[in-house]
Amino acid sequence: MSSSEWQKSSYSAANNECVEVRVGAEAVELRESDVPGLVLTAGPAAFADLLATIKAGDLDHHA
Secondary structure, three states: OOOOOOEEOOOOOOOOOOEEEEEOOOOEEEEEOOEEEEEEEEOHHHHHHHHHHHHOOOOHHHO
């Protein structure tokens, strides 16, 4: 997909249990650092919608 490096969330603790993201020309990839083989791929618009939904707190009831 992309040659860019995985970036860890700034909210991650010192351990390796965190969300990582990398951006390519046509897609954004997300993974959990402790399960690196499982990658979620989304287009830029879908990823932007996901971030907006999370920031708005619309998924908080699932926590």
